[in-house]
Amino acid sequence: MKISEFKNNFKSLPIAFTGLALGIGGLGNCYRQIFSLNNQSQVGNWVSCAFFPFLILFVLMILFKYIFHFHELKKDLHNPLTVSLMPTFSMCLMLLAGFIGMWDRNITSPCQISAATLMVLAIAIQFILLFYFGKSIFYNHIKKSEVVYGSYFVPTVGLITSCTVSGNIPAIPNIFFQVIWYLGYFMFLVSLSVITYLLLFKIDKLNKEHYPTIAVWFSPANLSCAGFYQVFILAANKQVDLYPQTFLNVIAILTTMLGFVTTVLLYFFIFRIFVHRFNHNLKTFSPILCSLSFPCAIGVTSMIFTAKAIGKINADLNSVFLNDMQSTFGVVSIIFCAITSAIILYLLINMLIFAWKTLFKQKSD
Template sequence: MPSLPFLQPCRCIMASSYFRPTSLPTPLAGLALGIGSLGWCLENTGLFTGMAATTGAILSGILLALLLVKFLRAPNLLKDELKHPVIGSILPTYSMALMLVSAAISGRVGTGLWLLAVSLHIILLLIFFWERGKSFRLPQLVPSWYIPPVGIIVADLTSPGGSWAGLAMALFWFGLISYAIMLPVMIYRLIFEPEVPDAAKPTIAILAAPASLSLAGYLAISPAPSGLLVLMLLGIAILMTAITYLGFIRLLRLPFSPGYASFTFPMVIGATALFKSVPFLAQWGASDGTVATLLWLARLELIGATLVVGYVCWCYARFFLAKQAKPANNH
């Protein structure tokens, strides 16, 4: 697998004591996605009356704007990243985060931004398929490959509805079918192929995201959800999230790298999926104890997700400050 300089620990990304957007690591888009989704998830507590979602969208938007400056100033770097088997799969987190930002904007502007984000995601998806199809090797497969085809389901969580409901439903089924096809292949690769390189190991946390995202997206757009599909996705989502939390015992021992951003969104979407499942289970006649247990688990996962996002933000802050201070200390 090609080297992953943006994921390597302790690699200086600040070439001078002043801030340069072109030195920002692309996984920062994943952190923007995690922050934006956490803002929306916190609204399920009923404590923030829209402020958490707005704050998350603003912070996410700032990070996306900085990355946009990077890509505009260094188009050749973007071209190289699109060809990379890992970075190319992470780039669509940019469009996913942009979808979340669009949900905080009302009216035609919000709808237009949503369509722009969806279009961008489809373009990145097609480029990813094209590049990987030219030289596919199974050992290159890492969990971040779920992002281009399955990540588009974020469009369902942020859909403006109305005349766009049909598009949102089509995107959901595309993402779900992609997940169903990729899951056995991913399991085979992780078990029987060489171990994922340390630099890409943070992407293992992404295994928790597809089932939870599929469930949350399905419940967001389906007027009459299938109980069988909901329960199947719910079971897989809880299982994969639990496995990922256990995996943190090893993943958090890795030296910090920008790839830590992979830890954020999967944990947040896990909590979001559970919160969305609670009213549906109650509507379908589940016992009060079952509903209460699921709500308790959703709140527990939200606490965990908040801690994970906060920790990754803290690590990023230390990382950037240390890299900015290093040149100054050399004088």
């Protein structure tokens, strides 16, 4: 195969690769957190190393696509579906920053400097894509009453992804991530009613092939829950005293309940998707199914952070009830992690096959 043909094949790679990369990175973070629940943080760090090479590979593939074919970037920015999924690229960088920072928490270390720099860059890219999305797509698309996608939450609530790994980057003050959480949570509350209404009453206009994108609707609640516990409970020390305990309790209860319910509903939704494909004999794999990956992973993450937060609160209280609650959420997170691992493994295998066929196809094929 000629080099020119190989470069040209990158044009056919879908943005779904960064969506899957985000799910894989999120799952790697889940395994690391599960091991930390059992005081085996170092083991968890090494286990997560098995996941992040795939995240880096898929991110580089999409990066090369836009480098080799810059016109594809312009085209994707004007497509209502792809532009809402493009922030998964910056969200992947946030997870990668957390992965780099976890190896050395000394704020003057090369790991922390690199992680903090990458995190700031990722957040800046997220804001740029959010601004473009809001100005060019969201306003005009809603104004014209055209079809909407569940992935419209990605540019807005996706900011909170940085909060889920903030504990690995002490070089950036925790108060910074608390502000990011407030911004993401506010945009979640504002966009929830609008997007939900349009999904319910404009669903007849949505192409059935794009149904899996609705899965993203289930992720903001869990992302808000995981981010809240990380920046306000787990990573907070003196900062936690800045907020009334009643406020923290109310947000904790609401986000946890909503996160648990949406994760269970998500699994039923995914089951229905695969039953539909089986009943209609849809054997051809579609990259749009990668929309299922991150919502599953963040559902697991929120349950793990809930268990860890309860454990931290119970350290001083030594309550039997809280101890049982921690154990319950720990078991729930392991069950959710097993289900999510099976789903993401299926997506990973099929996307690797898809990537091989796409990148190494020849004109004669």
